[in-house]
Amino acid sequence: MNATPHDLFPDSGAEVAATMPPIDTTAMATETTLLNPRFYTTDFDEMDKIDVTPVRAEWDKLIAQMKSDPNKGHFKKTEAWDKVDWEGMDPALRREFIDFLVSSCTAEFSGCVLYKEMKRRGTNPDICELFSYMSRDEARHAGFINDALREAGVAVNLGFLTKAKKYTYFRPKFIYYATYLSEKIGYARYITIFRHLEAHPEQRFHPIFKWFREWCNDEFSHGEAFALLMKTDPKLTESFTNKLWIKFFLTAVYSTMWVRDHARPEFHKALGVNIGWYDQEVFRKTSTIARQIFPIELDIDHPRWIPNLQRMNRAFIAMDAAHRQGGIAGKLNGWIAGAKAALTFASLYTIPAKHHALPASVRLEPSY
Numbered sequence: 608m609n610a611t612p613h614d615l616f617p618d619s620g621a622e623v624a625a626t627m628p629p630i631d632t633t634a635m636a637t638e639t640t641l642l643n644p645r646f647y648t649t650d651f652d653e654m655d656k657i658d659v660t661p662v663r664a665e666w667d668k669l670i671a672q673m674k675s676d677p678n679k680g681h682f683k684k685t686e687a688w689d690k691v692d693w694e695g696m697d698p699a700l701r702r703e704f705i706d707f708l709v710s711s712c713t714a715e716f717s718g719c720v721l722y723k724e725m726k727r728r729g730t731n732p733d734i735c736e737l738f739s740y741m742s743r744d745e746a747r748h749a750g751f752i753n754d755a756l757r758e759a760g761v762a763v764n765l766g767f768l769t770k771a772k773k774y775t776y777f778r779p780k781f782i783y784y785a786t787y788l789s790e791k792i793g794y795a796r797y798i799t800i801f802r803h804l805e806a807h808p809e810q811r812f813h814p815i816f817k818w819f820r821e822w823c824n825d826e827f828s829h830g831e832a833f834a835l836l837m838k839t840d841p842k843l844t845e846s847f848t849n850k851l852w853i854k855f856f857l858t859a860v861y862s863t864m865w866v867r868d869h870a871r872p873e874f875h876k877a878l879g880v881n882i883g884w885y886d887q888e889v890f891r892k893t894s895t896i897a898r899q900i901f902p903i904e905l906d907i908d909h910p911r912w913i914p915n916l917q918r919m920n921r922a923f924i925a926m927d928a929a930h931r932q933g934g935i936a937g938k939l940n941g942w943i944a945g946a947k948a949a950l951t952f953a954s955l956y957t958i959p960a961k962h963h964a965l966p967a968s969v970r971l972e973p974s975y
């Protein structure tokens with residue numbers, strides 16, 4: 608547990624398949640764009656002051672469950688790990704799949720780095736214990752994905768990443784909203800793919816998807832922990848301003864996921880998944896779960912929702928094209944596309960939210 612990320616994730620071996628073009632996955636993971644998973648830092652002293660007394664009974668139960676470490680032996684390759692034909696894979700699919708794995712690995716590792724840092728800097732035994740279990744899980748998750756990348760000869764250098772990646776500062780309450788959401792959305796994404804492939808095993812083109820069910824239960828528990836942390840201070844979710852922030856994070860996280868997933872058409876085609884269906888399904892599951900702690904919910908069936916997500920996607924494609932174009936014309940086109948994205952975000956943000964009263968007990972069990 609005290610190993611540095613570099614010890615946990617040594618540099619990749621060189622098993623590059625001869626016919627595969629070299630891909631610098633570490634550079635992909637290090638890049639900071641609006642869409643890439645970020646690394647976060649926060650005011651750790653403020654987080655260390657959280658008093659979990661108001662949720663003690665539920666807290667102790669959750670911590671005991673995490674301590675028992677139900678997935679201790681799960682993240683190891685077994686005979687269920689079929690041989691992957693990386694060289695025979697369609698090049699467009701291979702590119703998108705590697706992009707998916709790198710982005711997932713970066714997101715998992717981002718959690719590992721943030722949680723480990725909180726555990727390292729904290730003095731509050733409740734907080735330190737929670738964050739040590741969560742960083743343990745995220746280290747396993749990132750390491751397991753990186754093993755899959757290593758087979759393709761393109762593992763991410765995670766030790767380098769911790770030093771080279773830019774860190775985004777979020778004050779603690781924004782960390783709660785963003786991290787809670789990313790844990791729950793992570794659960795919803797993994798379980799939706801798992802259930803789909805359970806029904807259509809012929810479309811499981813890589814063995815890693817077989818590991819998603821137990822995996823997503825870790826993410827579910829992490830989300831539960833953040834729900835309890837938010838529950839210690841009702842202002843965090845119930846003040847007028849904070850409701851606006853929650854809506855902001857929901858809109859930003861959902862629309863980013865939409866744009867990111869739509870950039871991987873071959874990957875989703877290979878899985879036999881319609882991207883629009885998949886994203887709406889993930890939003891729906893996440894929104895249902897989030898009723899445990901967020902008193903508002905986005906109206907994803909509103910007539911303005913999907914058309915604006917599609918508009919957002921077009922704006923990002925135009926921004927990307929402008930960036931490639933370069934020069935003055937590229938800059939100008941970039942600004943135009945950026946303004947379109949901002950207006951589209953405003954249009955999504957102003958869709959009236961659904962409101963509801965919060966349940967007395969915050970805890971949930973995974974049920975999908």
Ligand SMILES: [Fe+2]
Binds near residue numbers: 718744745825826
């Ligand atoms: Fe994870």
Ligand SMILES: [Fe+2]
Binds near residue numbers: 718829
């Ligand atoms: Fe997690």
